[in-house]
Amino acid sequence: MSERVFLKGNEAIARAALAAGMRCYFGYPITPQNDIPELLSAELPKAGGEFVQAESEVAAANMLLGAAACGVRAMTTSSSPGISLMQEAISYMAGSELPGVIVNMNRGGPGLGDIGPSQGDYYQATRGGGHGDYRTLVLAPGTVQEAYDLTMLAFDLAFHYRNPVMVLGDAILGQMKEPVTPHTPARTADPEAASWCLQGAVGRPGRIIKSLFLEDGALAGQNTRLAAKYQAMEAEVRAEQFLVEDAELVVVAYGSIGRIAKSTVRKLRNAGHKVGLVRPITLFPFPSAMLRALADQGKRFLTLEHNLGQMVDDVRLAIRTVADSAFHGHLPGNLPTPNDFEAPILTALGADH
Amino acid sequence: MPSRVQFREDRCKGCLLCVQACPSGIIQQSSRFNQQGYKVAEVPAERMAECKGCAFCAIMCPDFAIHVFKTKEAA
Amino acid sequence: MQEIRVTNYPEVLVDRPTHYCPGCQHGIAHRLVAEALTDLGVVDKTIAVSSIGCSVFLYNYLNLDTVEAPHGRAPAVATGVKRARPDAVVFTYQGDGDLASIGMAEIMHCANRGERVTVIFVNNTVYGMTGGQMAPTTLVGQKTTTCPGGRCLEREGAPIRMSEIIASLGGTAYCERVAVNTVKNVLGAKKAIRKAFQYQLDGKGFSFVEVLSTCPTNWRMTPVAANERVASEMIPYFPLGTFKDIAATEGA
Numbered sequence: 001m002s003e004r005v006f007l008k009g010n011e012a013i014a015r016a017a018l019a020a021g022m023r024c025y026f027g028y029p030i031t032p033q034n035d036i037p038e039l040l041s042a043e044l045p046k047a048g049g050e051f052v053q054a055e056s057e058v059a060a061a062n063m064l065l066g067a068a069a070c071g072v073r074a075m076t077t078s079s080s081p082g083i084s085l086m087q088e089a090i091s092y093m094a095g096s097e098l099p100g101v102i103v104n105m106n107r108g109g110p111g112l113g114d115i116g117p118s119q120g121d122y123y124q125a126t127r128g129g130g131h132g133d134y135r136t137l138v139l140a141p142g143t144v145q146e147a148y149d150l151t152m153l154a155f156d157l158a159f160h161y162r163n164p165v166m167v168l169g170d171a172i173l174g175q176m177k178e179p180v181t182p183h184t185p186a187r188t189a190d191p192e193a194a195s196w197c198l199q200g201a202v203g204r205p206g207r208i209i210k211s212l213f214l215e216d217g218a219l220a221g222q223n224t225r226l227a228a229k230y231q232a233m234e235a236e237v238r239a240e241q242f243l244v245e246d247a248e249l250v251v252v253a254y255g256s257i258g259r260i261a262k263s264t265v266r267k268l269r270n271a272g273h274k275v276g277l278v279r280p281i282t283l284f285p286f287p288s289a290m291l292r293a294l295a296d297q298g299k300r301f302l303t304l305e306h307n308l309g310q311m312v313d314d315v316r317l318a319i320r321t322v323a324d325s326a327f328h329g330h331l332p333g334n335l336p337t338p339n340d341f342e343a344p345i346l347t348a349l350g351a352d353h
Numbered sequence: 354m355p356s357r358v359q360f361r362e363d364r365c366k367g368c369l370l371c372v373q374a375c376p377s378g379i380i381q382q383s384s385r386f387n388q389q390g391y392k393v394a395e396v397p398a399e400r401m402a403e404c405k406g407c408a409f410c411a412i413m414c415p416d417f418a419i420h421v422f423k424t425k426e427a428a
Numbered sequence: 429m430q431e432i433r434v435t436n437y438p439e440v441l442v443d444r445p446t447h448y449c450p451g452c453q454h455g456i457a458h459r460l461v462a463e464a465l466t467d468l469g470v471v472d473k474t475i476a477v478s479s480i481g482c483s484v485f486l487y488n489y490l491n492l493d494t495v496e497a498p499h500g501r502a503p504a505v506a507t508g509v510k511r512a513r514p515d516a517v518v519f520t521y522q523g524d525g526d527l528a529s530i531g532m533a534e535i536m537h538c539a540n541r542g543e544r545v546t547v548i549f550v551n552n553t554v555y556g557m558t559g560g561q562m563a564p565t566t567l568v569g570q571k572t573t574t575c576p577g578g579r580c581l582e583r584e585g586a587p588i589r590m591s592e593i594i595a596s597l598g599g600t601a602y603c604e605r606v607a608v609n610t611v612k613n614v615l616g617a618k619k620a621i622r623k624a625f626q627y628q629l630d631g632k633g634f635s636f637v638e639v640l641s642t643c644p645t646n647w648r649m650t651p652v653a654a655n656e657r658v659a660s661e662m663i664p665y666f667p668l669g670t671f672k673d674i675a676a677t678e679g680a
Contacts, residue, residue, distance in 0.1 A: 024511050050511035054504065055537035062501035062534070066477070066508020069495040074512065092498050198493040198509070200473040200516055208487045210478075210496035356434075368451035368644075368651035374611055391450065409611045411435045415455030416446060421434040 007180045009147045009173040010035035013103055015180075016151035017075050018043055021188025022101075024050045024074040026063035028082060031115040032171040033105040036077045057082035061089030061102070068098040069209045071190060071197025073155050077103035079171075080121050081112065083129070090164050091130030094226070095211025099158035099165075099190075101151070102136070106170040108332035117171035118332035119257060122310035125168050126284045133223055135230045137165045138283040142240070142259040144178035150281070152185045157236060159190040161229055168283060170306070172256035172335065230285075238281035239290055243269055247276030249349045250294055251341075252315050252325065253304040254280045261304050263338035264345060273349055283311070288318035295319035302326045302348035304341055356406030356423045358396050364418035367391035371410035371419060377403045380410060438466035440491050447485060451651020453641040454482060456608045457550055457617075458489050461521070464622040465492075468629065474517040475509050477502045479531075481523040482556040500531025503538030506545045517628060519546040525555045528564040528588050535594070542599025542633040546624045549590060549636065552643040553662065560646030564588045567665055572646070587665065591638045595671035601633030603672040607640040609658035613668070632674060640666055 007015065014036045017025070025044050027037040037053065044051040050067075054060035060076045067074035078086060083104045093100055106121045108114040128134045137157055141147040147169060154165040198207060213219040242262055244250055253261040258279035265277045278294070280287050295301070295318075303312035303325045315325040328344035330336040358380070365387060371394050372380045383395040396404065404421075411419040437443075441462040448454050465471045471492065478486040480499035487494040497505040502520035510518045527535050527549050538545065554572055555561040561574040565587045569578040579587070595603040602624055606617035617639060624635035640662050644654035670676070 024508065026508065052507060052511060052541075054507075055533050058501065059504040059507075059534050059537065062498060062504035063508035063511070065497070065501075066495065066505035066510075067512040068508070069505075070475075070509055070512035070516075072512040074508070088498050089501070092496075096496065198475045198495060198516075199513065200475060201491065201493050202472040206487065206490070206492040206494060208494050208496070210487070210494075212484060212496060364445055366450035370451060370651055370655055373652055373655065389445075406434055408434045412611050412614050413456070413608075415448065415451065415453050417437050417441065417443075417455065417459060419435065422431050423434055424429055424431045426429060 004179045004181050006177055007144055008035055008175060008177050009144045009169060010105065010175070011039055012144045012148040012180050013077065013151045013167065014039040014043070015182060016148040017101070018047055019182065019184055020152045020155045021073050022049060022075050022155070023072040024067040026052050026054050026060040026074070026076045028054050028057045028060050028078065030079045030082045032107060032174050033077050033079050033103070035174070036103065057085035058088065061086035064100045064102070065089045065093050065098060068093060068100040069198050071193030073189065075101040075103065077105070079105045079107045080109050083121065083124065087130035090136060091128070091132050091134065092211050093164045094128065094134035094136065095132060095222070096209050097162040098209065099162050101154045101158055101165055101167065103151070103167045103169065105174040106168060114333055115171065116333055117256065117306060117335065119170060119255065119306040119310070120332060121168065122283065122305070122307065125166050126286070126314070134226060135284050137161065137163060137233055137236065138168050139165065140168045140255045140281060140283050141173060142255055142279060144173070144176060145180050147173055148180050148182065156187055159193060161233060163229065168255065170256055234285050236282055237285050237287050239287035240279040240281060242277040242279070244276030244278060244294060246274060247299060248274040249300045249302060249345065251275060251277045251302050251304055251345060252280070252291065252311070253277065254283060254311060257304055257306050257330070257336065260336055260338055261341050264341040267338060268342065268345060273346070273351060275345055275349060286314045286318065288314070291315060291318040292322070295323040299323070300348065302328065302345060304328050304330070304344065306330050306332060306336065355402060356404040356421065357401055358404055358410060359420040359422065360394055361418045361420070362387045362393045364416045365391060365393040366416055367393055368415065369394060370413045370415065374409040374413040376407060376409060377405060379403050438462045440466055440471045442489050442491050444488065446489060448482065449645040451642060451644040451654060453608050454550060456614060457548060457639050457641065458486065460614070460618045460621045461519070461548060462490055463618060464625050465517070467622060468625055470517045470625070470629065473515065474519070475513065477506045477509065477518065477520040479520060479522040479526045481526050483521055483523060483550065486521050500526050500529070501534055502526070503531065503534040503543070503545070503547065507538055507541070507543050510543055510545050517625060519548060519625070521548045521550070523556065524549070524551045524553065524563045524565040528590050536597065539594050539634045539636065540597040540599045542601070544628050544631055544633065546628050546635045547637070548621065549638045550641045551590070551638055551666065552641040553587070554643050554646045556643050556646055567661060589666060591636065591671045594636045599634045600636060600672050601674045602627045602635040604670045605638040605640065605666060605668050607658055607663060607668055609640070609655050
């Protein structure tokens with residue numbers, strides 16, 4: 001068992017990527033994720049990898065596409081406005097079935113927004129984000145340890161599904177310092193990629209990695225294959241359940257907001273309120289079946305987000321025809337505390353406060 | 354040392370860049386259409402003897418449609 | 429008596445009809461790339477990056493490992509490929525809209541970083557696949573579907589001379605503009621493309637060959653007239669020659 005170390009969320013992501021065998025990193029400066037490229041610019045070359053500060057997020061994401069086509073573990077990181085610029089390449093990667101890890105340390109928007117925490121990119125992350133009918137697998141860590149673990153997992157999943165995987169954090173997680181137990185994963189490379197990646201056509205016809213399907217019926221076929229893949233990703237659904245068993249009200253919140261809400265739930269439990277928490281860890285695929293099962297037990301729901309209401313759509317879709325979800329949105333631009341969520345939870349419980 | 358040009362008529366698009374390139378001026382557009390509907394290039398049989406085998410036509414052909422042959426005395 | 433074939437199309441050049449219009453010189457440029465890779469014996473360690481435009485189908489004609497890049501991003505994709513596989517020979521094949529308009533940032537920085545990749549830039553002064561719109565290299569006065577009265581210097585600016593710009597960047601090892609309008613020029617283009625790949629193999633830096641080319645369909649010309657326009661209008665504005673060669677500088 002290795003030593004515990006104190007790391008910021010951003011540092012944890014960079015260290016996890018190094019431990020996971022990342023060979024190439026491409027990035028462009030943007031607050032609040034700069035610790036990641038700064039750390040990797042020093043450490044990745046030492047580990048024999050390639051660090052490139054790209055001319056833009058557009059270029060960084062396309063460099064990721066190129067490295068991914070070669071079957072190596074590669075990553076880019078950014079924050080909301082930069083992630084918008086990356087959507088072109090993410091769409092091409094999804095269409096070309098290329099594995100890559102994209103980290104979004106979500107900040108406030110729209111536009112330039114602010115550099116504080118926000119969950120305003122939920123739709124963008126879970127609906128594909130770019131043009132065309134596709135999805136990226138989305139992992140939403142709530143603690144620094146989880147940021148470390150899920151970044152490692154992101155590489156495995158990207159190669160398993162040959163699909164871009166997004167790690168969706170925020171400015172809270174990136175800047176928060178917590179103890180982390182680093183570890184080395186079982187897998188640090190993907191030899192199976194040799195069956196599809198570009199290496200030079202030695203003793204075989206050239207391989208073509210593309211997202212253009214012009215022939216009659218070809219694109220429909222590709223979209224059908226992609227749909228089947230997204231269906232298969234249901235096997236990856238993860239969520240934390242906290243005190244839901246006897247809860248009358250289930251709070252649904254993800255990422256750092258999920259973790260803050262957990263403190264509120266704990267406090268209200270101590271005060272005798274029957275409240276529990278579901279914290280989705282995968283946002284796509286979404287833990288719909290879990291929520292539906294809870295709804296079938298007659299529970300009520302409150303979705304808490306750091307935006308004007310995005311994930312609440314998925315909660316409502318999951319429990320539709322049996323239940324509904326109330327919503328409370330904490331506005332970006334300030335940091336919510338556990339106290340901020342007390343009143344909305346008590347209101348949803350119908351309790352006096 | 355006679356030479357000859359062979360046009361792959363199924364590949365020829367009738368662009369005639371070969372006509373422009375031929376120093377002997379022996380290539381012309383035929384009246385034949387290929388399957389794609391292009392009037393293909395040709396060297397009339399009676400002028401083939403004038404081919405020098407320089408392959409300028411093939412160098413200018415964007416469609417890899419021309420082969421040039423030279424005949425050598427066996428060594 | 430023994431008959432020998434003078435023409436030897438390299439094996440990497442796929443034996444199939446191209447989708448290009450009659451007289452379009454993409455085919456010549458494809459052949460020259462195929463010949464260079466074959467002559468250097470690097471076909472099986474080459475990774476091509478195709479771009480957007482008529483030449484997106486490069487992979488149908490060159491039997492190489494190929495990845496398709498979004499519009500203008502081929503130099504960024506090539507950077508990712510080369511960093512992931514430094515032993516591979518990596519090249520992009522891009523048109524003028526792709527490289528000199530939407531992809532201007534990517535080409536400039538790829539060259540400036542001195543990425544060990546080769547860029548084949550086919551300049552035919554027009555957007556071909558989308559139907560003949562004005563390109564960054566459209567000549568002043570040239571009529572296109574989006575400058576029907578001819579490109580206007582005051583309104584649309586002057587056509588961009590990419591080779592001159594690329595040559596000015598620190599990471600560029602070799603930069604040459606060639607044409608394929610005459611036998612002599614094709615042979616010169618062949619030499620330049622081979623040299624560009626050789627520089628990559630030698631790790632000298634970024635190498636760039638601009639190929640002046642025709643688009644008879646969108647120029648509304650016969651192939652022969654279009655080919656004549658290369659000499660009469662294009663070369664005077666886009667002069668042929670070597671704009672940078674670090675070997676020549678080193679030797680001086």
